[in-house]
Amino acid sequence: MADEKLAKLREAVAGLGQISDNEKSGFISLVSRYLSGDEEHIEWPKIHTPTDEVVVPYDTLDAPPEDLEATKALLNKLAVLKLNGGLGTTMGCTGPKSVIEVRNGFTFLDLIVLQIESLNKKYGSNVPLLLMNSFNTHDDTLKIVEKYANSSIDIHTFNQSQYPRVVADEFLPWPSKGKTDKDGWYPPGHGDIFPSLMNSGKLDLLLSQGKEYVFIANSDNLGAIVDMKILNHLIHKQNEYCMEVTPKTLADVKGGTLISYEGRVQLLEIAQVPDAHVDEFKSIEKFKIFNTNNLWVNLKAVKRLVEADALKMEIIPNPKEVDGVKVLQLETAAGAAIRFFDHAIGMNVPRSRFLPVKATSDLQLVQSDLYTLVDGFVTRNSARTDPSNPSIELGPEFKKVGSFLGRFKSIPSIVELDSLKVSGDVWFGSGIVLKGKVTITAKPGVKLEIPDGAVIENKDINGVEDL
Numbered sequence: 172m173a174d175e176k177l178a179k180l181r182e183a184v185a186g187l188g189q190i191s192d193n194e195k196s197g198f199i200s201l202v203s204r205y206l207s208g209d210e211e212h213i214e215w216p217k218i219h220t221p222t223d224e225v226v227v228p229y230d231t232l233d234a235p236p237e238d239l240e241a242t243k244a245l246l247n248k249l250a251v252l253k254l255n256g257g258l259g260t261t262m263g264c265t266g267p268k269s270v271i272e273v274r275n276g277f278t279f280l281d282l283i284v285l286q287i288e289s290l291n292k293k294y295g296s297n298v299p300l301l302l303m304n305s306f307n308t309h310d311d312t313l314k315i316v317e318k319y320a321n322s323s324i325d326i327h328t329f330n331q332s333q334y335p336r337v338v339a340d341e342f343l344p345w346p347s348k349g350k351t352d353k354d355g356w357y358p359p360g361h362g363d364i365f366p367s368l369m370n371s372g373k374l375d376l377l378l379s380q381g382k383e384y385v386f387i388a389n390s391d392n393l394g395a396i397v398d399m400k401i402l403n404h405l406i407h408k409q410n411e412y413c414m415e416v417t418p419k420t421l422a423d424v425k426g427g428t429l430i431s432y433e434g435r436v437q438l439l440e441i442a443q444v445p446d447a448h449v450d451e452f453k454s455i456e457k458f459k460i461f462n463t464n465n466l467w468v469n470l471k472a473v474k475r476l477v478e479a480d481a482l483k484m485e486i487i488p489n490p491k492e493v494d495g496v497k498v499l500q501l502e503t504a505a506g507a508a509i510r511f512f513d514h515a516i517g518m519n520v521p522r523s524r525f526l527p528v529k530a531t532s533d534l535q536l537v538q539s540d541l542y543t544l545v546d547g548f549v550t551r552n553s554a555r556t557d558p559s560n561p562s563i564e565l566g567p568e569f570k571k572v573g574s575f576l577g578r579f580k581s582i583p584s585i586v587e588l589d590s591l592k593v594s595g596d597v598w599f600g601s602g603i604v605l606k607g608k609v610t611i612t613a614k615p616g617v618k619l620e621i622p623d624g625a626v627i628e629n630k631d632i633n634g635v636e637d638l
Contacts, residue, residue, distance in 0.1 A: 173206040176342050183347040189356075190333050193370045198334045201359065201501050205486050213443050219431040226416060226429055226436075226460065226517035227404070235399035239294060245402055246296035248383040250470075252368075253283060253390040254361050255312060256305030256331055262531060263571025267308040269390040270315055271572060273528065274537055274544050279390050280315065285547025286396055287324050298397065299325040301373060301385070305358035306333045329371035331363045336498040339490065345498060354493050361387075361464075362484045362503025369477045378470055385473075387466040387505060393537060393549045394526035395465045401518060402467070411472040412512035414438070415465035415520045420559060424453040426461030427506060429517045436517060437510040438462060442487060460517070462506045463525040472512055482508050522558065523551060531575035532563040538582045554586050561588040568596060580623070595619065603627070 180202060184195050223231070236242055259268040269279040277285070287300050304312050309330050316326050333356050335344035346355040364387065368374040377385070384405060388395030405413055416429055427440040444452045451457055476482050484507035489500045509515045526549065528534055536542070541560065542549050563585075569575045580601040585591070587606040595613030600623035607629035613619035614634065621627075625638060632638060 173208075177203055177206055180337070180342060180344065183344050184335065187335060187344060187346055189346065190335075191370070193366070194332045194334065197332055197363075197366055198359075200480070201334075201486065201503070202337070204483060205488065205501050211485075213432070213439065213445075215445060215448055217432055218439070220457070220459075221429055221431045221436055221517065225431060226519050229400070229518055229520045232400045232404050233407075235403040242399060243294040243296045245399065245406065246290065246294055246298050246397075247381065248406065249397065249402055250299050250301060250377050250382045250385045251283075251287060251397060252301040252303060252364070252385050252387045254364070254387065254464075255280075255302040255328075255390045256308055256358050256361070257389075257391070258307055259572075261529075262534075263573060266311045267304075267315070269302075269308075270311070271528075271534075273393065273534070274542075274549070277544070277547070279393075279528075282393065282544075282547045282549070283390065284319050284322055284324065284326075288322060289546040289548075290397055291324060297325070299327060299377075299380075299382075301327045301329065302390075303361075303364055303367060304328055304330050306330060306353065306356065307358070327373055327376075329367065329373050331358050331361075331367045332370075333357075334359045334500070336491075336493070336500050339497040339499050345496070357500040357502075359500070360487065360502030361505045362482075362507060364505050365473050365477050365482055365508065368473060374470060374474055374477075378474065382470055385468050385470055387464075387468060389464055389527065391529065392463070392465065392525060392527045394524040395463075396524075396548060398520075398524070401520075404518075405467055405469075408514065408516075410467075410514045410516050411469040412509050412515040413467040414506055414509055414515075414517050415463045415467075415524060416460040416517045417463055417520050417522050417525050418459055419455050419461050421455070422562070423461045424455070427504075428452075428458040428461055429509075430458075432510075435510045436515050438504070438506045440485070440487075440504070440507070443485060460519060463520070464506060465520075465524060466505055468508075469512070476508075476511055482511055484508055530565075531569050531572060532565050534572070534575065535563055535565070535579075535582060536560055536585070539585045540582075541585055552586055557589075561585055562590045564590075564592045566594045566597075569593065597621065600625065 181199055255269050257268045259271050264271055272278050287298055291298055312328055335346050336357050338345050338348055425441050427438045429436055430439045484503040487502045489502055491498055541552050579599045583603040583605045585605050590608050592610040596618045597611050597613050598620045600621055602624045604626045609627050611632045
């Protein structure tokens, strides 16, 4: 039955003119793995907590060379790659998420370019920047990178694969059923980075330039900056793959974690966990770390494994309903590739290397006095003694970047804030200071304005009378 399904699908995919032969064969191989059902099932008793040899504590790393020339030589073996396939739709923006303004008028992309420029300038190195786009962000990104034409860094863009969504009940590609617009297609997750690097020719280009490692990160993680200690360690220890992990807090209970399994280190995602063990997976006691998706990968190893078609990462089935049609998209994650590389390690890094902006509440943190911006680097204010950031919950009125910015005359001081919860039609004046635990709730149908210069400490505010 599965063979028949696959044969029909294969025939339909062969007739799709919009995608390359590489994309067609990649898609068919993903689907056939999915249909064969030979996904490895995790046997819970075989899971072990990784030792410090496997997940290396960052503070045990040797200091990198202080010599300028030695540092330059290390950096010249590196390329930086940002995952740039995501749109800013959840934050109410059109176009690539990486062009949302983060601070002082700079976008994610501006900051990334500034960081690499200052690194190259300081050491005389030539670290290139690669952007992996999806068909959703490709055209916009090409226009956007024109503004860096005079910058001193080499910027390469390439596209990840474009696969057809499968109509669930007939198991046929949606585009061959007459779906001609973008919604008929999907980018198959960032696990696709490895074949896409190869198929785009960028992998061979980097190898020909003497590059040995690529540092991969999400474009919205402001903490993912080049780290000489990590690069130095990997080159000396010949680790083909390194995943940066950091200690879990209660906000991260769903994040993937690293385990030792049958002698190899591998990523365990919540989707792979049997129902009976989900609570245990979410506990901070047994699984203390989670994947930041900052990954350092050896380029020769990528070439070897892609050529051998050895990267068979766990398939993440993502069923959706689009325009009333039930479709299936199969995806993979780059972090799951860790078990195929030799001498792969995790690196337990400081939380500062994980500062993702997923929502406007994250923007509020980054735009506040909790951080400063120097040379494109976002640095945390040392005046805050608590290592964890305040928890911020903003209501739906603040969900879109435009409305978020409109509701704050200026971003309040939050260095001494523990938590903030805002509900309803709330507007903030300028120069406001928030401390301790603060909740602000506007009554239904009432506009609540917090006046300029207000200092609010450990208060529940339900109206102007509470100020």
